[in-house]
Each structure stands twice: as C-alpha cells, then as structure tokens.
Amino acid sequence: MGWLGRPATDTQITHGRRLWLYVLAGLVLVFLMLPTLIVIPMSFSESQYLEFPPREWSLRWYRNYFNSTAWMQATATSFKAGILTMIVATLFGTMAAYGLHAARLGFSGLILGILLTPIIVPVILVGIGVFYVYVKIKLVNSMTGLVLAHSMLAIPIVMMVVSSALKSFDMNQERVARSLGASRMRAFFLVTLPQIRFSVVSGAVLAFLTSFDEVIVSLFVSGGQNSTLTRNMFNALRDQIDPTIAAISTLVVILTSVLLAISQLFGKSGAR
Amino acid sequence: MSHPAGPNAAGLRRDALVERLTLFSLSGPALLLVTMTMLVPVGWLFWLSFLDDAGGFSLEHYRRMLVQPSYGRAFRITFEISFITTAICILLGYPLAYVLSQLPRRAANICMIAVMLPFWTSLLVRTYAWLVLLQRQGVINTWGIKLGLWDTPLALVHNLNGTLIGMVHIMLPFLVLPVYASMRAIDQDYLKAAANLGASPTRAFWLVFLPLSLPGLIAGALMVFILCLGFYVTPAVLGGGKITMVANRIATDIELFFNWGAASSLGVVLFVLTGMILYLASRIVRLDRLLGGGGA
Amino acid sequence: MARDAALPIAVRRLTKSYGTLRVLDAVDLDVRRGEFLTLLGPSGSGKTTLLMMLAGFVRPDCGSIAFGEREVIRLAPHKRDVGMVFQNYALFPHMDVAGNIAFPLKLRGIGKAEALQRVEQALELVKLGGYGARRIDQLSGGQRQRIALARAIVFEPRILLMDEPLSALDKQLREHMQIELRQLHERLGMTTVYVTHDQREALTMSDRIAVIDQGCIRQIDTPKEIYERPTNRFVAEFIGESTFVTVDVDTAGCTFNGIPLALASQPARKGPYHLMIRPERLSILEQSVSAGVNVLPATVTAAIYQGDSVLVHASLPDGTMVSVRASASVRAPVAGEKLNLGLNAADTYLLPVEESAA
Numbered sequence: 001m002g003w004l005g006r007p008a009t010d011t012q013i014t015h016g017r018r019l020w021l022y023v024l025a026g027l028v029l030v031f032l033m034l035p036t037l038i039v040i041p042m043s044f045s046e047s048q049y050l051e052f053p054p055r056e057w058s059l060r061w062y063r064n065y066f067n068s069t070a071w072m073q074a075t076a077t078s079f080k081a082g083i084l085t086m087i088v089a090t091l092f093g094t095m096a097a098y099g100l101h102a103a104r105l106g107f108s109g110l111i112l113g114i115l116l117t118p119i120i121v122p123v124i125l126v127g128i129g130v131f132y133v134y135v136k137i138k139l140v141n142s143m144t145g146l147v148l149a150h151s152m153l154a155i156p157i158v159m160m161v162v163s164s165a166l167k168s169f170d171m172n173q174e175r176v177a178r179s180l181g182a183s184r185m186r187a188f189f190l191v192t193l194p195q196i197r198f199s200v201v202s203g204a205v206l207a208f209l210t211s212f213d214e215v216i217v218s219l220f221v222s223g224g225q226n227s228t229l230t231r232n233m234f235n236a237l238r239d240q241i242d243p244t245i246a247a248i249s250t251l252v253v254i255l256t257s258v259l260l261a262i263s264q265l266f267g268k269s270g271a272r
Numbered sequence: 273m274s275h276p277a278g279p280n281a282a283g284l285r286r287d288a289l290v291e292r293l294t295l296f297s298l299s300g301p302a303l304l305l306v307t308m309t310m311l312v313p314v315g316w317l318f319w320l321s322f323l324d325d326a327g328g329f330s331l332e333h334y335r336r337m338l339v340q341p342s343y344g345r346a347f348r349i350t351f352e353i354s355f356i357t358t359a360i361c362i363l364l365g366y367p368l369a370y371v372l373s374q375l376p377r378r379a380a381n382i383c384m385i386a387v388m389l390p391f392w393t394s395l396l397v398r399t400y401a402w403l404v405l406l407q408r409q410g411v412i413n414t415w416g417i418k419l420g421l422w423d424t425p426l427a428l429v430h431n432l433n434g435t436l437i438g439m440v441h442i443m444l445p446f447l448v449l450p451v452y453a454s455m456r457a458i459d460q461d462y463l464k465a466a467a468n469l470g471a472s473p474t475r476a477f478w479l480v481f482l483p484l485s486l487p488g489l490i491a492g493a494l495m496v497f498i499l500c501l502g503f504y505v506t507p508a509v510l511g512g513g514k515i516t517m518v519a520n521r522i523a524t525d526i527e528l529f530f531n532w533g534a535a536s537s538l539g540v541v542l543f544v545l546t547g548m549i550l551y552l553a554s555r556i557v558r559l560d561r562l563l564g565g566g567g568a
Numbered sequence: 569m570a571r572d573a574a575l576p577i578a579v580r581r582l583t584k585s586y587g588t589l590r591v592l593d594a595v596d597l598d599v600r601r602g603e604f605l606t607l608l609g610p611s612g613s614g615k616t617t618l619l620m621m622l623a624g625f626v627r628p629d630c631g632s633i634a635f636g637e638r639e640v641i642r643l644a645p646h647k648r649d650v651g652m653v654f655q656n657y658a659l660f661p662h663m664d665v666a667g668n669i670a671f672p673l674k675l676r677g678i679g680k681a682e683a684l685q686r687v688e689q690a691l692e693l694v695k696l697g698g699y700g701a702r703r704i705d706q707l708s709g710g711q712r713q714r715i716a717l718a719r720a721i722v723f724e725p726r727i728l729l730m731d732e733p734l735s736a737l738d739k740q741l742r743e744h745m746q747i748e749l750r751q752l753h754e755r756l757g758m759t760t761v762y763v764t765h766d767q768r769e770a771l772t773m774s775d776r777i778a779v780i781d782q783g784c785i786r787q788i789d790t791p792k793e794i795y796e797r798p799t800n801r802f803v804a805e806f807i808g809e810s811t812f813v814t815v816d817v818d819t820a821g822c823t824f825n826g827i828p829l830a831l832a833s834q835p836a837r838k839g840p841y842h843l844m845i846r847p848e849r850l851s852i853l854e855q856s857v858s859a860g861v862n863v864l865p866a867t868v869t870a871a872i873y874q875g876d877s878v879l880v881h882a883s884l885p886d887g888t889m890v891s892v893r894a895s896a897s898v899r900a901p902v903a904g905e906k907l908n909l910g911l912n913a914a915d916t917y918l919l920p921v922e923e924s925a926a
Binding site: 021022024025028029031032033034035036038049050051052062088091092093095098099100102108111114115117118120121122123125126128129130131132133148149151159168169205206209210212213215216217220230231233234237238240245246251252253256257258260 | 292296297298299301302303305306307308309310311312313314315317318320344364365367368370371372383386387388389390392393394397399400401402403404407410411414434441445446495498500502504505508509516518519522523526530535536539540542543546547550554
C-alpha cells in the first residue's frame with residue numbers, strides 16, 4: 001500500500017486520504033458510460049423483454065429494423081435531413097463567422113448575438129413557433145422546412161467552432177497572401193480555409209449530429225413521408241418498450257462514435 | 273465622426289463602406305435563416321400570446337397562468353427539477369473534474385472520452401437506455417433483487433426519480449467540461465505557495481483552488497440550469513406522463529387543445545425567465561465562458 | 569533585376585485617425601527609386617500603420633500614395649504588386665518551402681517549369697538552396713525569415729515592404745541578417761521601405777531614415793546626418809545617447825555657465841541654445857590641452873568598471889549629468905574626484921531651444 005501513503009499533490013495530501021474522491025470519480029464515469037454500453041449487448045437479445053445479460057443471442061431486432069419500411073424510410077429521412085443541414089449550416093455558419101471576424105464592425109456583436117440566440121431559446125418554443133409559421137406557408141412535413149429549421153439550430157454550433165479557430169488563426173497570413181497577389185476570396189480559399197479545415201469539418205459533423213439527433217422540432221414539423229427517425233423512436237417509446245429501438249440505438253451510438261473519431265483523426269493530420 | 277477633407281477622402285470612405293457591406297453580407301444568409309425560422313416564429317408567438325380567441329388584445333392567457341393551479345404546478349416542478357438536477361450535477365461533476373484535472377494529460381484525455389461520448393450521443397438514445405435500465409423488470413431492479421439489495425422492484429422510472437436520473441446523466445457533461453477547463457488553467461504554483469505559507473491541503477483547496485475554479489463552476493451550473501428549464505423529451509419519456517414540466521405543458525396545449533395563445537404565453541414566460549437568469553448571471557460571470565464550454 | 573525597374577513612392581497628406589486619436593497626421597514622404605528607406609520610431613508612432621497603408625491593409629482617411637506615376641491609394645492589396653515581409657513571417661504552414669515561394673508565381677499564372685526554376689533562384693539568393701522540400705516547422709527562425717524574404721521577392725515586385733522582420737531573431741543572427749539584407753538590396757535594387765524601432769538597425773542598413781513620432785515625420789535624412797545633425801531634440805534623443813546643456817550665444821561667442829566654448833559653426837541668431845553632447849565625443853583630459861578642445865570641468869559621481877572600459881558618470885557645473893568612457897588601462901577616476909572633460913570644437917552641435925521641447 002505504498003502508493004496510498006505517497007503524497008498526491010504538491011500540497012502533500014496522500015492518495016490514501018483521497019481514496020473516496022477516486023472512488024466517487026470512478027463511479028461517476030461508470031454512471032456516464034453505463035446506459036449507452038449496456039444497451040448494446042441487450043440489442044442482441046432474442047427475448048421480447050430486454051434482459052441483461054441476454055440469455056440467447058440473436059440479430060432478431062436488427063432484422064426487424066432493416067425489414068421495416070417505416071423504419072427504413074425514417075432513417076433515410078434523417079440522413080437526408082442531416083446531410084442537407086450539414087451543408088447549409090456549415091456554409092452559412094462559416095461565411096458568417098468569417099465575415100464577423102474580419103469586419104469587427106460596431107454591430108457585429110449584435111449580429112453575433114442574433115445568430116447565437118437559437119442556443120438559449122427553449123427548443124419547445126422554437127418548435128411550436130416554426131410549426132405555426134410552417135402551417136401558414138405550407139412547409140409542414142416537408143424536407144425543406146425540416147432542413148431550414150435544423151440548419152437554424154446548427155448554425156450557432158458551426159459558428160462557435162469556426163470562430164474559435166479563426167481567433168487562433170494568424171490573419172497576417174491572409175494579408176501576406178493578398179500582398180502576394182491573391183484577392184481576398186482566393187486568399188481565404190488558398191490560405192485560411194486549409195488551416196481552419198479541421199474546425200470546419202468538426203462543425204460540419206456537429207451540424208449533422210444536431211439534425212440527426214434532434215427530437216422536438218422534428219416532432220412538430222416532420223411527419224408522413226418525411227418523418228424522422230427520432231420522431232418515430234420517440235413515439236414508439238411513449239407506447240411500449242420495443243427492443244427494435246435498442247438495435248437502432250446501438251447503430252446510432254456506432255454512427256456517432258465513428259463520426260467523432262473521423263473528425264478527431266482529421267484534426268490530428270490537420271494539426272501538423 | 274468628422275469627415276476629413278483631403279485628397280481621395282470621399283473615395284476612401286466609399287471603399288470602406290463597400291468593404292464593410294461585403295463582409296456584413298457574408299452573415300446575410302445565416303441571418304435570413306435565423307430570422308425566418310426563429311425570430312419571426314417566436315415573435316409571432318409572442319404576439320399571439322396577447323390575443324384572445326376573438327383576436328383582440330388581452331392578457332387573458334397570462335391571467336390564466338396565475339389563476340389555474342396546473343400552470344403554477346408546471347412552473348414549480350420545472351424549477352424544482354432544474355434546481356435539483358443542477359445541484360446533483362455539481363456534487364458529482366465537480367469532484368470528477370477535479371480528479372481528471374489532476375491526472376496526467378493522456379490519462380485525462382482517455383477519461384474525457386467517457387464524458388464526451390455521452391455528450392454527443394443522441395439524447396433520445398440515452399433516455400431510452402435509462403428507460404430500459406430503470407423499469408420494473410429492468411437491469412437495475414433484477415440485479416438489485418438478485419444481489420439481495422432490495423426485495424420488491426423499486427419504482428425508478430415513470431416518476432420524478434427517473435426524470436432526475438435521466439436529466440443528471442444528460443446534463444453532467446455540460447458541467448464537467450467548463451469546470452475541467454477552468455481547473456486545468458489553474459497554475460499549480462498557487463497551491464504550492466499556499467502550502468508554503470502554511471495552509472493545510474484542505475485549507476489550500478478551500479481558500480485557493482475552489483475560488484479559482486469558481487468561474488468555470490458558475491458557468492457550467494448556469495448552463496445546466498438554463499438547459500434544464502426547457503427540457504421536454506426526458507420528462508415525457510422517463511416521467512411517464514406524471515411529470516409535467518413547462519415544455520411538456522406547452523406541447524400538450526398544442527397537441528391536445530390547439531390552444532396557441534396558452535402555449536405561446538407559457539413559452540414567452542419560459543423564455544423571459546431564461547433571459548432574466550442569463551442577464552443576472554452575465555453580471556457575475558463572463559458569458560463567453562458559458563458558450564465556450566459547450567463547443568469544446 | 570534592373571535598378572530602373574524600381575519605382576519611387578510619393579506619399580502626400582496621408583491622414584488616419586481612430587476616433588479622436590490621430591495615428592497619422594498629413595504625412596508627406598518621398599521614397600526614391602531603388603532606395604532603402606527606414607521608418608524609425610517608438611511603438612505607437614504610426615510607422616507600422618504607414619507601412620500597412622503602403623501595402624493596402626489599412627485604409628487611410630485621406631491622402632495620396634503614388635507608386636511611380638500610378639495613384640494606388642484605392643487599389644486593393646493584391647493589385648499593388650509589392651512584396652511584403654511580416655514581423656512573424658506569416659509563412660503558410662500547410663505548404664512546404666517551395667510551395668510558399670511558388671505561391672505568388674502560381675497566382676500570376678507562371679508555368680510549373682519556370683516557377684520551379686525561379687523558386688530555386690530565390691532560394692539560392694537567400695542562401696537556402698535545396699531547402700524547397702522542407703516543412704515550415706523544420707526551419708529555424710533565421711531560415712523562416714529568409715524564406716519569407718524569398719517569397720516576397722520571387723515575383724520581382726518593384727517595391728519591397730518589411731515590418732520589423734528581424735525583431736524575432738537573437739542579437740547575433742540579427743546583426744548578421746542586417747548585413748545580408750543590405751547586400752541583397754544592393755543586388756536587387758528594389759525600392760525598400762523598412763520599419764523598425766531599433767535605431768542601430770536603422771543606422772546600419774538604411775540609405776535614408778525617416779524618424780516618426782506621434783504620426784508625424786520628424787526628420788528624414790541619411791543615417792550620418794540624422795545622427796550628427798538632428799534637427800530637433802526628439803530625433804537627437806531617440807537616436808544614440810545624448811545629453812543637452814543650455815548655452816548662450818551672443819556676439820562675443822558662446823558660453824556655458826560662464827565658460828567660453830569654441831564652436832564648429834557660430835549660429836546666426838543670438839540667444840539660448842541646446843548643446844548636444846554625445847558621450848563618445850567626450851574625453852577625459854589629462855594635462856596638456858590641445859587647441860580647439862573645449863574644457864568642461866566636472867565632478868565624478870560614479871565610475872563603473874565594464875571590462876573593456878570604465879564608464880564614468882560625472883556632473884557638469886550646472887548639474888547636468890554626463891557619461892564618458894575611459895580606457896580601463898589607465899587609473900580609474902573615483903567618485904568625488906574633479907576632472908576636466910574635453911569636447912572638440914568640431915564635435916559641437918547646437919539646437920535652437922524649442923517652445924515645447926520633449
């Protein structure tokens with residue numbers, strides 16, 4: 001037990017006296033990881049009732065998911081909305097972040113404030129508001145309406161990621177490129193963008209996830225042919241616990257992890 | 273501003289204006305989108321909340337909020353849940369962030385995956401996972417009984433317990449991330465200096481470390497509280513219809529009663545309360561910390 | 569590159585204010601064809617702003633900038649055709665060395681083969697031949713500086729602008745690069761505007777120096793003139809060490825505290841003047857006094873041994889403190905000792921007393 005007696009920090013408290021702290025932190029980490037991790041094995045259970053550990057293993061619920069037209073259609077809708085949102089939000093968000101960074105006008109603070117409001121406005125308020133307006137302009141249950149609403153929610157996230165990258169970017173590089181003969185736009189594409197690309201890609205991934213995981217606005221403005229995966233999952237959850245959702249959840253967790261890993265890897269190669 | 277006269281003054285002024293407008297126009301599409309799908313709809317609801325059924329101006333919806341006890345209950349339960357969730361997040365998140373901040377960078381980064389992955393995992397998936405874990409025949413109950421910890425299945429879900437567990441789980445990363453960042457920024461020399469000046473480890477923590485990490489803690493706690501106020505999915509699923517937070521009440525008003533005025537007025541009050549808390553908080557901490565915490 | 573391809577720069581009434589702060593105040597400046605001109609001034613004097621206006625990155629309120637015959641004040645930076653070297657070099661980390669240098673060539677649509685050849689030429693010119701494939705983070709500070717320079721000259725701009733390009737280097741390397749930059753300028757003959765706050769650097773490298781303070785050019789002249797014949801006290805004090813004592817000039821001649829002084833040239837007007845005393849022009853007199861040397865009695869306040877010499881601080885009869893170097897090989901004076909300081913008549917320089925000196 002030599003380690004317990006050794007000082008843990010420069011202030012000479014020993015590891016032994018802080019053991020409770022380590023145990024607590026460990027338990028909290030388990031608490032954070034547990035639910036997601038336990039759902040994965042359960043999704044491979046044969047049983048109608050979710051068990052852990054499963055008595056019999058099978059791919060029954062995955063087959064159920066992949067053979068269901070409704071689930072497949074919803075998945076397609078969610079991917080389509082996610083990718084379109086990613087494109088719109090990344091483009092608009094990056095443009096705005098660059099414009100506000102380069103301009104530093106008196107009212108750029110005001111514009112920034114407006115563009116970041118979707119973060120603090122309760123989503124339920126946005127949801128019913130958008131629903132109300134979409135009813136009037138006949139955008140309810142349309143892909144366009146869904147993508148526009150999701151893009152609005154994702155733009156602040158893209159802007160925050162890209163702005164912080166621009167803050168640590170040396171604008172002299174863009175200046176030097178301009179003095180060497182590049183117009184401002186070419187300087188951005190040749191010099192600035194390649195160096196903030198990691199953040200732009202991160203922003204794009206987060207924009208995709210924002211749309212893909214979004215529930216509340218989807219509940220109100222998506223439906224019929226364009227019902228999203230989250231909307232269908234939510235409705236299924238309120239009725240009964242369908243193990244198919246465990247299979248879908250597992251796939252979503254894998255998708256999220258892969259996307260985040262990709263953006264991390266991209267960041268490593270971009271950091272050089 | 274005075275307009276200096278001199279060679280090329282007018283032309284230069286025009287060039288400056290053109291440059292500004294060009295840069296400004298880059299935020300145009302985003303601004304248009306946010307206006308169309310946020311400012312206009314929310315503004316419209318704001319307007320609706322002051323109209324009665326006949327379309328005349330009235331404070332009826334706001335009056336009803338005061339008169340009808342179910343509305344008051346919704347607000348009370350919303351603030352109770354948000355407060356308890358924030359408190360539990362602080363109690364669990366601060367020690368975790370502290371331990372992580374003392375670990376070597378590599379080890380801390382590995383542990384951070386455990387914080388980041390749930391952070392970006394679908395909220396619905398996590399809520400579902402808790403539903404599965406906490407139900408009567410769920411994992412927690414079956415294992416608890418099997419291990420002899422308790423005899424009859426505990427009511428862990430479709431009530432306040434389930435809602436709180438789910439919300440704490442979802443909100444914890446929002447607290448840990450800014451707190452961890454602010455702890456990492458603390459210069460360890462301060463603690464050495466405190467020890468050198470005769471402070472015991474415990475005193476050094478209370479007198480030096482805690483105050484230095486406080487801005488991160490306040491920002492994180494504020495973020496958690498504000499996000500809790502607007503929660504809809506988790507209480508709807510894990511509360512089993514028994515927990516009606518304001519957002520759930522708004523949805524019910526629309527889905528069941530098509531009462532736009534009532535829903536709008538609730539939304540407006542919720543938004544105004546959120547704004548007021550943010551405003552009051554902005555006088556204590558710098559809000560950019562708050563926004564910086566989420567994107568890390 | 570032929571010297572006649574270089575362009576002169578004419579700046580007229582260039583003005584810029586931020587709110588009530590006037591950064592540049594109707595500045596006039598002529599840079600001659602092929603000249604190496606240094607803008608020298610303390611930080612916040614407006615020298616960098618002026619340079620950024622020449623490059624087109626800061627928009628003045630009014631004024632005129634002509635490169636040769638061409639008015640460029642409203643021209644976008646990328647159309648000005650000036651090479652620019654920034655203080656932090658601003659090399660592109662996502663390109664290798666050759667990619668950095670080829671950047672301006674690519675923008676000008678120069679073919680691969682020719683670009684390759686010109687990149688190699690530019691690398692040879694800055695003595696980094698064969699470094700083309702290196703990554704930027706593999707370079708030392710001095711090498712980065714040279715690559716930034718190569719990138720700025722490879723497209724043969726007719727004007728080269730440099731913003732404190734050597735300030736990030738250590739002293740030894742900086743002095744080496746000063747000479748190299750100067751030699752490069754001799755070979756290329758580009759009109760060069762160079763910004764620095766280091767007066768020694770300015771004196772070493774420049775054809776002419778423009779001393780800037782508070783948005784105004786206080787003097788523009790050759791290094792020798794600036795050093796020996798500053799037109800005002802700011803320039804005299806900013807460049808080199810100097811001490812001033814008040815002297816009186818009348819028809820009988822010049823006196824300092826009653827002591828008659830022999831001058832290099834007698835000013836036309838009578839009245840009080842400032843006598844500029846550079847420490848290196850003072851000497852400690854032993855016994856014999858040769859003709860044409862003014863004798864100033866002084867009291868030693870401190871003598872500091874510095875290895876190669878002894879730095880002597882002394883006070884003149886009017887209380888002004890001066891310092892003078894004495895050879896370390898002779899007996900060092902001690903504090904309190906009275907001695908005579910010599911100042912050659914040829915080394916005397918008078919400045920008229922300004923209304924608001926300093």
